[in-house]
Amino acid sequence: MIKLTEDERRALIDLANEARRRAYVPYSNYQVGAALRTRSGRIFTGCNVENAAYPTSICAERVAIYKAVSEGEKEFDVITVVTPNGGTPCGGCRQVMAEFGLDTVVLVANGEGRLVQETTVAGLLPGAFTPKDMKR
Ligand code: THU
16 A cells, blocks of 8 residues: 655546536536546546446446556556545445455545545555455
8 A cells, every 4th residue: 555645635626527518417516526646657547427328327436447457457556536525436436446456545635635544455445355356
């Protein structure tokens, strides 16, 4: 688990908050932004993208993670999530995070950019089912 400086936290929260403004949320009006930093130092952002067929909507965290994986990155240092009220990642996103590492740091901030929680994927999803559980 990596240790972040105050400047790194600030920069990631600002990027996630900027991505949040691009959220497509005509149904919930709940804008979420994410900023994911890979071990190699690249940053991928994401926002939630909703759909008239509600279940096909996707969360900001998953957009960021899938963007990274589709660009060849699977090792993540930190994922930052900004929600309007400091709401934390949904169960589905916790599971998707767990696929790529339980030690990834998770920062959660609110719409004012204030950090409300700093934890890890393991902290958010104790007892996670992970790729190692697929081994016979
Ligand atoms: N949402 C996210 O994008 N990430 C979260 O951490 C919580 C929920 C989205 C899904 C949906 O578009 C809206 O927020 C309300 O649930």
